[in-house]
Amino acid sequence: MTELIIKNGLVYDPLNRINGEKMDICIRDGKIVEAVKDKANVVDASGMVVMPGGIDIHSHIAGGEVDSARLLRPEDHVKDVEVKTALTRSGVGYSLPSTFTTGYRYSKMGYTTVMNPSMAPLQARHTHEELSDTPMIDKATYPLLGDWWFSLEHIRDGLIKENAAHIAWMLKATRGYAIKLVNPGGLEAWGFGRNVHSIDDPVPNFGITPREIIRGLCKVNTLLNLPHTIHLHTNNLGQPGNYVTALESMKCVEDLAREDRPVMHITHIQFCAFKGENWGNLSSGAEEISNYINNHSHVTLDMGQVVFSDTTTLTADGPFQYGLYHLTGNKWVNHDVETETSGGIVPFTYKRSSAVHATQWSIALEIALLIKDPWKILMTTDHPNGGPFTSYPKIMAWLISKGAREKVLSKINKRARKKSLLPSIDRELSLYELAVVTRAGQAKALGLKQKGHLGVGADADIAVYNINPERTDPAKKFVAARKAFNRAAYTIKSGQIVVKDGEIVKPIFGKTYWVDVKTSMPQDVNDDIKKKFREYWTVEYENYPIREGFLHAPAPVTVKAEV
Amino acid sequence: MITLIPKRVFKFPIEGKNISPDVFAKKSAKQIAALEIWEGNRKVSIGDLFDIKVDSSSSEEATIKIEGNVGTVRNIGAGMSMGQVIVDGDVGMHLGEEMKGGSIIVSGNAGSWAGSQMKDGTIEIKGNAGDYIGAAYRGSTKGMNGGKIIIHGNAGHEVGCFMRKGVIKILGDVGIFAGIHMNNGTIFVQGASQGRAGAQMTNGKIVLAGHSEDVMPTFTIEDIKAKVKVDGEKIEGPFYRFTGDLADNGKGKLYVSKTKNPYLNSYEKYL
Numbered sequence: 001m002t003e004l005i006i007k008n009g010l011v012y013d014p015l016n017r018i019n020g021e022k023m024d025i026c027i028r029d030g031k032i033v034e035a036v037k038d039k040a041n042v043v044d045a046s047g048m049v050v051m052p053g054g055i056d057i058h059s060h061i062a063g064g065e066v067d068s069a070r071l072l073r074p075e076d077h078v079k080d081v082e083v084k085t086a087l088t089r090s091g092v093g094y095s096l097p098s099t100f101t102t103g104y105r106y107s108k109m110g111y112t113t114v115m116n117p118s119m120a121p122l123q124a125r126h127t128h129e130e131l132s133d134t135p136m137i138d139k140a141t142y143p144l145l146g147d148w149w150f151s152l153e154h155i156r157d158g159l160i161k162e163n164a165a166h167i168a169w170m171l172k173a174t175r176g177y178a179i180k181l182v183n184p185g186g187l188e189a190w191g192f193g194r195n196v197h198s199i200d201d202p203v204p205n206f207g208i209t210p211r212e213i214i215r216g217l218c219k220v221n222t223l224l225n226l227p228h229t230i231h232l233h234t235n236n237l238g239q240p241g242n243y244v245t246a247l248e249s250m251k252c253v254e255d256l257a258r259e260d261r262p263v264m265h266i267t268h269i270q271f272c273a274f275k276g277e278n279w280g281n282l283s284s285g286a287e288e289i290s291n292y293i294n295n296h297s298h299v300t301l302d303m304g305q306v307v308f309s310d311t312t313t314l315t316a317d318g319p320f321q322y323g324l325y326h327l328t329g330n331k332w333v334n335h336d337v338e339t340e341t342s343g344g345i346v347p348f349t350y351k352r353s354s355a356v357h358a359t360q361w362s363i364a365l366e367i368a369l370l371i372k373d374p375w376k377i378l379m380t381t382d383h384p385n386g387g388p389f390t391s392y393p394k395i396m397a398w399l400i401s402k403g404a405r406e407k408v409l410s411k412i413n414k415r416a417r418k419k420s421l422l423p424s425i426d427r428e429l430s431l432y433e434l435a436v437v438t439r440a441g442q443a444k445a446l447g448l449k450q451k452g453h454l455g456v457g458a459d460a461d462i463a464v465y466n467i468n469p470e471r472t473d474p475a476k477k478f479v480a481a482r483k484a485f486n487r488a489a490y491t492i493k494s495g496q497i498v499v500k501d502g503e504i505v506k507p508i509f510g511k512t513y514w515v516d517v518k519t520s521m522p523q524d525v526n527d528d529i530k531k532k533f534r535e536y537w538t539v540e541y542e543n544y545p546i547r548e549g550f551l552h553a554p555a556p557v558t559v560k561a562e563v
Numbered sequence: 564m565i566t567l568i569p570k571r572v573f574k575f576p577i578e579g580k581n582i583s584p585d586v587f588a589k590k591s592a593k594q595i596a597a598l599e600i601w602e603g604n605r606k607v608s609i610g611d612l613f614d615i616k617v618d619s620s621s622s623e624e625a626t627i628k629i630e631g632n633v634g635t636v637r638n639i640g641a642g643m644s645m646g647q648v649i650v651d652g653d654v655g656m657h658l659g660e661e662m663k664g665g666s667i668i669v670s671g672n673a674g675s676w677a678g679s680q681m682k683d684g685t686i687e688i689k690g691n692a693g694d695y696i697g698a699a700y701r702g703s704t705k706g707m708n709g710g711k712i713i714i715h716g717n718a719g720h721e722v723g724c725f726m727r728k729g730v731i732k733i734l735g736d737v738g739i740f741a742g743i744h745m746n747n748g749t750i751f752v753q754g755a756s757q758g759r760a761g762a763q764m765t766n767g768k769i770v771l772a773g774h775s776e777d778v779m780p781t782f783t784i785e786d787i788k789a790k791v792k793v794d795g796e797k798i799e800g801p802f803y804r805f806t807g808d809l810a811d812n813g814k815g816k817l818y819v820s821k822t823k824n825p826y827l828n829s830y831e832k833y834l
Contacts (some may be wrong), residue, residue: 075703331702 003028003036004495009045009464012431013052014440015453019432020469025050027460030495034456043497047468048489051435052452053112053461054392055442058231058267058302059383061102062116062130062141064123065314068333069345069384070096073312076347088504095311095384099133104507105390107136107499110463110488112510113443113451116141117180117231117267118316120337121148122539124174124546131512132552136498138451138461138510142231143174144316144341146181146213147188149536150529152206155216161521163216164223164563168517169525171226173545175514175554178228178446179221182316183235184213187342195319199235199248210235211252218253218263224517224561227447229265229300234272238320243285246272247292250299257298265445268304268382270364282356283419286366293371300445301371302378305364305395306357307387310349315385318342339536350387352408358416360386365398365405366421374429374436375444393485396438399429401478428475431467448513460495463488511555519561564618565595567609569631575603576655577612579636584625584646584665592617624665629654632671640667643684656693659686662710675719678712681729685711694719694738697731707731707748711794720757723750726767730794739776742769745815751793763808764815772798774823782807782817784830791818803827 004027010020026036060066070077070093077092082101084090091101106114114134119127119141131139145151145167154163167179185203186196192204199210214232221230234249236242246266257263266272275285293299313324318334321344325332328346335343350357364386371377379399383389397404405422412420429437443452450459466489467474467481474481487502498506525541533541548554565587578601587595595617596610609615613629626647633639634653644663656674659667664684675693678686680700692714697707698721706725713732720738723731726748736754745764751772752760758776761769770791782805790797802818819827 072702074701075699078700330704 002495003040004043004460004492004497005036005040006043006045006050006462006464006490006492009048009050010469011050011454012435013454014432014436015444016455018454025454025462027492027495030460032454032456032458032460043464043490043492045464045490047471049431049465049467049469050454051110051463051465052439052443052454052458053463053491053493054106054110055439055446055448055452056106056111056114056380056383056389057265057378057442057446058117058380059114059389060116060118060314060385061114061134061139061383062099063119063127064337065118065316065335065343065345066096067126067130068335068343069312069314070098072331072333072345073347076310076312085504087507095309095388097388099130100135103135103137104504107491107493107504108487108502109390109392109485110465110491110499111137112461112463112491112493113138113448115139115177115446118182119143119174119176119180120316120341120343121145121170121174122337122340122537124176125550128175128512128546128551135507135509136493136504138513138555140177140513141175142178142180143170143176144182145170145179145217146184146232147186147341149339149532151217151220152188152203152208152213155212156206156208160216160219161223161563164220164561165519165521165523166525167217167220168224168519168561169523171515171517172523175512175546175548175551177513177515177557178226178231179217180231180233181214181217182233182341183237183320184232185210186235186319187316190318190342191336191339196235198245199252211248214249214252214264215256218256222256222258222263223563224519225559226515226517227557227559228445229262231265231267233267233315233317237271237315237317238274238324240274240276240278240282243273243275243288246285246289250292250296254296254298260297262300262445263298265300265302267302268380268385269301269367269377270304270306270360270386271382273363273367279356282359284359284363284366284421286363286370286421290367290370293376294373297376300376300378300441301367302380302382303364303368303395304380304382304386306350306360307381307391307394308350308352308357308361309387309391310347311384311387312345313348313385314343314345316341316343318344320344321346324348338538352412355413355415358412359419361408361412362416362420362422366425368399368437369425369427369429370421374433375441377437378442378445379437392438393482396434396485397478397482399437400431400434400481401475402426402428403476404478404482431469431474460492462490462492464490464492509553511553512551513555513557514551516556516558517561518558519563521563564626564628566616566618567613567627567629568616569613569629569633570611573602573612573633573635575635577602577633577636578638579633579655580638580641581609582627582629582636582639582648583641583643584627584648585643587627588625588646634672634674637674640665643667653690659684662686672716678707678710678731680705680707681710681712682708683710685713687713687715689715691716691735692718694721695724696722697726697729698722698724699744704744706744706746717754723748726750732794736773741771742767742815745769749793751798761807761813761815761817763811763813764817765808765811765813766815768793768816768818770798770802770818772820772823775819778803778805778817778819778827779807781810783809784833786834787821787831788818803830
């Protein structure tokens with residue numbers, strides 16, 4: 001029995017409405033408890049901020065695409081090398097860090113849970129192998145099901161309940177956590193060199209539209225009682241004028257909302273909030289998007305913030321990446337995962353001097369600041385698409401300080417600066433709101449009940465930052481705040497001190513969450529599906545599912561479905 | 564003048580990023596000896612590997628002289644911006660990588676990647692050099708961006724890969740794919756070329772004054788020039804002048820000696 005007490009910290013725990021109160025946090029055996037004995041180990045957090053461990057709802061840290069991108073970019077590795085120490089392994093990678101480096105770097109920033117948002121079902125085995133090799137953090141992964149043939153067929157035939165039972169099987173077979181949709185219908189069309197250009201474009205060979213896919217899987221998600229909502233990467237991503245598509249995607253599930261609970265998460269909203277007809281007159285759709293979100297509560301968003309850096313874009317959205325390749329002329333990878341999904345990778349440099357890139361930088365911040373309720377917008381960069389996750393401290397500084405934003409604004413492209421709404425926005429997130437967008441809100445959106453807060457019974461995943469809001473205003477001293485977020489004073493994972501003063505002091509391994517859905521309908525795969533596997537997949541049905549024992553430390557989340 | 568003399572024959576690769584005038588400047592022999600350096604997978608200090616002599620009259624702009632073979636030492640002079648490195652012997656890979664100024668003179672041979680991604684300064688190699696001279700790092704499209712490399716002996720393959728600016732002069736022979744992906748700058752080869760020069764070049768100038776195995780079919784003949792200018796110096800021809808690589812819409816210029824390549828006279832009917 002190991003006991004720990006964090007003394008005298010200023011605690012920000014939004015899920016329990018604790019806003020900067022000086023209090024002690026007691027930990028026993030990896031959980032937060034009421035009290036501990038006097039001989040418990042003490043962490044002195046006086047004059048420091050204590051928050052739940054950081055959570056990242058969307059970060060590409062493992063899987064087929066990430067690995068192909070690593071192979072594509074030796075020049076990304078050479079500039080960022082980590083040397084082996086007595087405790088940690090060596091590694092490389094700026095925008096595409098190797099698995100161990102990924103875990104260490106997240107942990108050093110006080111992050112304890114990271115979601116890998118895109119996994120072709122066929123690459124699940126490889127993804128879990130990489131996740132098992134990612135230390136320090138708890139993780140989970142979302143299988144790509146927006147272009148899954150059997151779902152498309154079920155939706156075409158109106159068999160929503162049957163599809164729900166099938167998706168329950170898929171989540172178990174891939175050990176997945178949520179339903180991910182990427183350019184629904186578009187990836188199926190990409191297999192034939194085409195794409196869909198609105199949510200009402202028909203999908204070739206299936207005769208249904210992206211709208212029907214989104215609605216169908218949204219209903220499935222509700223029937224299965226999954227902890228997270230559907231996780232949507234919209235159609236037309238990265239195209240000027242696409243904020244209309246994003247709004248239509250949100251509107252199309254309005255009637256499916258039950259009470260006030262969200263039914264949809266739109267990811268990296270920045271990439272689908274472009275206004276204008278072409279790249280020349282691109283402007284921000286942040287006002288329209290945030291107005292809609294301020295008046296509706298069935299959608300949550302994450303930012304997809306752009307950071308000026310040399311990074312790598314990688315998504316399952318093959319047609320989008322093909323467009324990006326034409327735009328940049330850079331080297332690229334086009335990936336076709338049999339019948340399931342596509343993928344594309346293009347190295348990309350976001351430049352301050354580019355009007356488009358600078359506008360993108362502005363859009364994500366505008367949305368984050370114009371949405372009044374911080375529980376609806378979460379902080380991400382869509383790592384590594386908008387920038388590497390190691391730039392989170394910079395984004396936190398931009399969110400809490402107008403001064404930090406103005407410093408960047410003064411250096412960006414003039415045309416973009418003129419159009420930016422940021423100079424007119426005075427809002428600065430408080431540390432309480434920052435804790436919402438970086439941990440509490442993320443845990444709530446993900447349905448991770450034991451994470452994102454510091455109440456009794458919660459997992460003892462805690463970050464302590466060396467910021468003293470009683471003495472200095474972090475909005476004014478944003479450079480110091482950024483440095484503090486970059487190197488957590490302490491990161492506590494499962495009740496153990498794993499990082500001290502921004503250095504790893506104890507390497508550990510986290511768990512991999514997956515959703516075990518109990519349905520009353522049989523989840524058996526019928527002969528028709530088995531036949532299709534034989535005809536169209538390179539892998540036999542019998543070899544397709546992943547045993548639970550394959551995962552390093554599986555943590556099933558059991559839910560009871562309505563079917 | 565700072566003199567380094569290897570204490571023994573090095574068996575393992577050594578990561579010598581710290582052997583640079585920028586690092587050594589204004590340091591005493593003791594301070595230099597204490598600088599860290601990787602030998603294989605072990606961290607040691609420069610003093611463990613070299614005897615160090617520091618001339619008392621050392622100026623602001625440090626000169627480093629290495630007496631002996633350091634063929635296993637990589638990254639000598641990497642990123643240097645001033646001063647001079649003189650090597651009396653062979654050097655390892657990545658000599659003067661990303662250097663911004665100053666000069667390096669090697670009396671022996673150099674390994675691959677000498678002057679890769681360099682921005683300014685000069686490198687002179689009296690012996691032979693390996694592959695990827697003045698090239699971009701693997702996967703990168705940012706090759707040599709200024710400065711000058713002179714190789715008195717032969718050079719290997721893919722010289723000046725993704726080169727953007729500057730001059731590479733090879734007085735001996737060169738391997739295949741000289742100037743591959745070249746964006747700009749000049750490559751001059753006095754001796755023979757193994758062919759495929761300028762593949763995927765978009766701009767810049769390659770001068771082959773000796774025999775060339777071939778001229779890529781994606782190059783088109785323009786005219787015959789009596790002489791060509793390389794780095795301000797006039798080289799006597801005559802030369803066939805080609806443009807390419809047309810497969811990449813390139814406007815690069817490839818000059819190939821007429822007298823050393825009589826087999827190319829079939830091109831003359833297109834003039």
